[in-house]
Amino acid sequence: MRSINDKLNTEVVEQINGSQELVMLTNFARESNEYHYKKCLQERISDVSCWRWVLEDLSKRLDEAIRALKYEENALRVVVERIKDEIQTHSKQSSRPGAMNPLCDVVEEAIKQEYNFLKEEKKKFESLIPELELQTANLEKTKQRIDNDINVKDQAISVDENCVDKNYSDAVVDANWKEKKKKGLPIKKWEKRCLTLKRAGLRALSNSIVTRQQVRGARIQLSYAAQAMSARVDTVLRRRIHSNAHKLDDLKWQKEEAIRDLRSLEEEQAYSEQNLIEVMNQERVVAARIMDRAKKPSRELIMDEANRKLRIQLSQIRTFSKELTNNIDRIVSLQHAVSNAISKIDCTLNDLSHILILDEERLCSRTGEEEKKSSSTVSISSHSKMKPQSSEQLTVIQEENEDDYPFDF
Numbered sequence: 001m002r003s004i005n006d007k008l009n010t011e012v013v014e015q016i017n018g019s020q021e022l023v024m025l026t027n028f029a030r031e032s033n034e035y036h037y038k039k040c041l042q043e044r045i046s047d048v049s050c051w052r053w054v055l056e057d058l059s060k061r062l063d064e065a066i067r068a069l070k071y072e073e074n075a076l077r078v079v080v081e082r083i084k085d086e087i088q089t090h091s092k093q094s095s096r097p098g099a100m101n102p103l104c105d106v107v108e109e110a111i112k113q114e115y116n117f118l119k120e121e122k123k124k125f126e127s128l129i130p131e132l133e134l135q136t137a138n139l140e141k142t143k144q145r146i147d148n149d150i151n152v153k154d155q156a157i158s159v160d161e162n163c164v165d166k167n168y169s170d171a172v173v174d175a176n177w178k179e180k181k182k183k184g185l186p187i188k189k190w191e192k193r194c195l196t197l198k199r200a201g202l203r204a205l206s207n208s209i210v211t212r213q214q215v216r217g218a219r220i221q222l223s224y225a226a227q228a229m230s231a232r233v234d235t236v237l238r239r240r241i242h243s244n245a246h247k248l249d250d251l252k253w254q255k256e257e258a259i260r261d262l263r264s265l266e267e268e269q270a271y272s273e274q275n276l277i278e279v280m281n282q283e284r285v286v287a288a289r290i291m292d293r294a295k296k297p298s299r300e301l302i303m304d305e306a307n308r309k310l311r312i313q314l315s316q317i318r319t320f321s322k323e324l325t326n327n328i329d330r331i332v333s334l335q336h337a338v339s340n341a342i343s344k345i346d347c348t349l350n351d352l353s354h355i356l357i358l359d360e361e362r363l364c365s366r367t368g369e370e371e372k373k374s375s376s377t378v379s380i381s382s383h384s385k386m387k388p389q390s391s392e393q394l395t396v397i398q399e400e401n402e403d404d405y406p407f408d409f
Helices: 002-094 106-165 187-293 305-367 375-385
Strands: none
Touching: 002 106, 002 187, 106 187, 187 305
């Protein structure tokens, strides 16, 4: 019995030692598993938080890019409206050619080039607006994908943090939890999806930056080109005004000289007619003398020296009379020619005066300056007052700052 009791006692001691060792191993394994589990959760939360921060920063940048592109879109619409106003107000009203389609000189060619340039620029900027809208829609779509992924990550972080802080001592497990368990994705696939979203966001952000720079460059180029085109038109317009003013002064001087020549011809005509009258009277006197001398008897009617002198004098008087008549005809012809030249000069003066008025109105309307009456248009100022004067300045797309846009929405 003692031997049996010792044997049983030994087995009991071994059993107790083994049981205590198992309990200690179980407690250690539980604590170790709990520590490793929480550590893995913390690392997982940290990874997800890092990706959420990256995606949130990318989402903010995309939101700024979307606002910038919408701002650019509004700016493009303003530019198109300004180009339309410039075409309608200045190229068609202030700078349009006359109703009779005048000769195409360098001014009219410059105005037509400016008009065609503005039309082409308007088409180009109108075509940029749909592309900008499409780019904005793609940005919004990418941002929506990133925002959805951020929301999913927020939920995942919330679940993991709840798992860290929750007390599972009284947790109830559903009997069918294995059937309802969702199948998890591999970590590599999850990281690949995050990288794909990041690349898509960065690609969309890069495209938006490039698009914005292109739009800004196009607008700045339009600004420089519009200013250069407008300056060229204003320059050739001023040059033509200056040239026409000199031509107007020269025509006025030519008209004065023609009027002076016409008066001289009138005086010469009067003197020639008076001389012709005197010659005709002298011819009548000589003819009367010849008739009186012809009354002598036949035996005494001889060709003496006096009769011969009278006939030579009569022939000479008739020659002078014919020359005087031809001279008067030439004077009359010259008078008609000078009168026609004065009429043409008057028409040209009137045309040039109207052209000067139109050009000055064009220049004042384009530059916004107050109209100044030139010395060449004083004589027709009453006609210019009858026309409405345009004081609106030509809308030129000014050079823009690199950091701000001069538009008010």
